[in-house]
Amino acid sequence: MGAPRIADGVYRELLALAVPLILSTGSWSLQHFVDRVFLAWHSPEALAASTPAGILNFTLMSLFVGTAGYVSTFVAQYHGAVRCERIGPSVWQGLYVALIGAIAMALVVPLAGPLFRLVGHAPEIQRQETVYFRLLCLGGFPAIATSALAGFFSGRGHTWPVMWANVLATAVNIALDYLLIFGVGGFPAMGIACAAIATNASMGAAL
Template sequence: MPSSLWNQPFGYRDVLKISMPLAVSMASTTIMQVTDRIFLGRYSVEAIAAALPAGIMAFLFISFFMGVASYINVFIAQYTGAARPDKVAVSLWQGLYFSLGGWVVLASLAYALTPVLKSGGHPPEVLELEIQYFRILMLGAGLPLLDTTLSGFYSGRGLTRTVMIVNMIGAAVNIPLDYALIYGIGIFPEMGIRGAGIATVTSWSLIVLIYLPLIFSKANEATYKTRSQWRFDWEFSVRFIKFGLSNGLQFFLDIFAVTFFVYMVGRLGTIVLAASNIALSIDGVSFFPAYGLAVGVSTLVGQAVGQGRPDYARRATKCAFHIACIWMLLMGCMYMLIPDTLISLFRPHELNNAQFSEVLQHGRVYLLFMAAYILFDGLALVYSGALKGAGDVVFIMKSVGLFCVVLMVIPCYLGVEVFGWDDHFLWSIFTAYVLVLSLIFYFRFRSGRWEKMKVI
């Protein structure tokens, strides 16, 4: 890499300093999810078939509120760049109020949305497990919202190492607890998929409990007034909601596209659904660290915009994309070179060799699709993160909304329900969706329209 880009402000070194802890943090979250699905996959084929649809369905509704809450990171980043520490705690508290309100809404949907799960048409034994898992996650859904807001206090200021350590502690507790509650080890009862849900909520709770004394310490009160700036700020909240709603809606639509894809795949049978769930779980290993990089880019762009330096923002985005390419290429090579090894990690113990051979046969093809779109996934993540950091969230929301319907929902529905096409068609549609959005975000950033935007 050129030495000038390494040493300059907002170059490779700054991108790595801020983004790497976030990538590691996301990687720990991914490891938590992957081990959860490995344990469930080895527990029963019904459990692994139920885990991803129910998990994505829960995350679909959580994602809207999480997307809104996550935009606190951009406000804090821009206030930090503009040297306005007095506004950091104000931003934090408004995000906390929103997160608590979102928790009430999400918990109330835990039982009300059961008919949505039933509409998926999945086998009865899978549906029963989906409902159990979904309800547990929804009742604890406010915890990741609080986590998102609280972590923004650090990530928005570029202090991402704290976020990494806290998330690693959460993962370190979740993994053994997950195993114990799923299988029934020692004093813990065997709870199957319910145990996986309880372990996840427990780790969410621990993360929030660690953040609270750190953020509301005497030192942060002296610098940012984190305790005394608790009052509701109507003017700030209106501005926060204006930008945050677009971000939340975009996040919701993106997750909805994936959720709809999974449910359409589910209509093709349990084996195909299990193979797709395994492939998407593996895909998370590449996606979530790259998403951490995108959050880091959003922070750097926000700080650059706050300083009035769009050239810094362009430099940070360019460097981040180069780093994302290295990571994505590495993962793409693994998908092509060792697909059977990766898929076998999730093998349900009751599947005989003939049944698992079918899962492998489908899974190998899905990993090839993933290898085909993986660089475009990195492109989409980095450049959408950069646009969000500048405040260009309405464009992102409109783009995702349009192509979610035009490229995902309508073709997937017609392909399965009307024309009876197979899983390869669905995965082709998924690949096209990633490719189109990545190019749109890239050319939008290149246009420079975001340089005239500011959220503060």
Template sequence: MQPSIRTEFREFLRLAIPLASAQVAQSATGFADTIIMGRLGQETLAAGGLAAITFTALLNTAGGVVIGVSPFVAEAYGAGCKARVQQVARQGLWLSLILAIPVMLFLANIDTLMRQFGQQATTVALAKTYIDIMLWGLFPALAFATLRSVVSGLSHARPVMVIVIGGTLFNIAGNYVLGFGKLGFPTLGLRGLAWASIVSLWGMFLSLVIYILRHKELKSYRLFKNLHQLKLPIFRELVFVGAPIGVSAALETGLFTVVTYLMGALGTEVLAAHQIVLQTIIVIFMVPLGMSFATTIRVGQWSGQQNYAAVRQAGYVGITSGVVFMTIMAIALLVFPQQVIGLYIDVRAAENASVLKLVMPMLIIAAVAQILDSVQKTASGALYGLKDTRVPMLISFCTFWVVGLTSGYLLGFHFGLGGTGLWLGQSIGVAIAAGVFVWRFYKLN
């Protein structure tokens, strides 16, 4: 039977609220980092922001692959196949380890790529000190994403929220203490922010492992038994579905990363202004991202029961919820722009006047574009619940890179719109992606 919309919405919120809260809490670390970087100076803000988005882009790409665990677990849970859940979870952890190693090696040599993209020598040197430490947090971050997908697919999203909030609070406190040298610790600047993040990432991963081992229902799945065994057929399934998700994540975050590098080519002030807008949007966007995870799980669970009317309803509930939330946030950003910008820099200071002038038009464009961005993210989550990942990957490439990056480059560099043009171009790509994803979900149902 198809549940009522009210029932589906309630079940959706049971997953979406803790998952979105966890995403917001996790992004709050980057938000706090950006504020502390801003207090350490514009140069530190530019370099630290560049390093952080580089690390985040690679983490999101690899994380997208392991998130492919989610529809498998949700489908197995909906079908009542406990053994399948065990097998998928174990191979997901193997996948996390195998992905972490090459990404860490790439990060260790990222300074060469930064210089080739025209970044200033001082910016590269500062960014490298941050990345050299952060790369050791890659495996626990991926393993945590795998286990988060497993327990969420089993409708146990609340502990994820609690663990992430705890890790975030610890991280923010560590940022302050190590970044500014409080409580007798030396002033480490960017290196201090990285060390605090490392400890937090390992703490969250180990906390979730302990929770799974101690929880009465979850420990019955024996997720860590025979962990040394690599099951190639299941591993290949995860890669087959998860790799396109990872590529899609790379295309989306890669767009923002390349745009950030292009902002750096326009100057330190443009890059600093961009970082303010981007970090604000990232924090807000974590809510529809959490909604996307919840949509994937709900669609996957109904798909496991072969209830396709409920699949369709679950997808549209997720999409609509994302639109409503982001519309409210867009209005808030448009009404209170000065207050938002004031979180990062002193808007009354004369030395920040040029940055403030650059931030305002970028923030307006970003606020409006995020409504459509929520549509494309929740709609893609619905498609992932159906294990439809390869076509969305191709759509992401065409819309984000062929349309978004090309139009942004032309508007920013050839039509003289600078950073505002780059934001406008990538927003056009996101808008087209939103429409195509919704159309595909409609056609598949």
């Protein structure tokens, strides 16, 4: 017996769901790439500091972002079962995770200096690592909450709003990077601090 034939419409439906999510994931990569390019133009120290500080922040944040992302699973289950009254509470649970994660990330902020001193990088790189890491940690809530709210849409099969939110976040991030890292148009030049501020602001815009 041959494998059952899959209707062409199934592929179209799958692509309609998947393509926006693929592009959304690509927007994250694009944001980080642009951050690194601008910081490389600003100074080699800023570029050197952004990578370890960014990786450490992402590692700590992933626990909460991943947990909040499970909202999509519950939303999809309740949407398919036509139990819409359960969708709202599921999303709120994700937002509670975002709040807990934001508090946890804020508690790590005072430890940034000692952590990067242990690494043993040059003093100027340590200073910039500390600044970048602290500011990223303070932006924990929008970064985690975005994952929960994205689950509300993607779990119901509405993935295009998720993509457009990520496009907006990318545009905000690139614009603020350019204006504030180099001090364009009368804005103060803020260097690596701006890269973190731009990332936090872009996550806020995505909400």
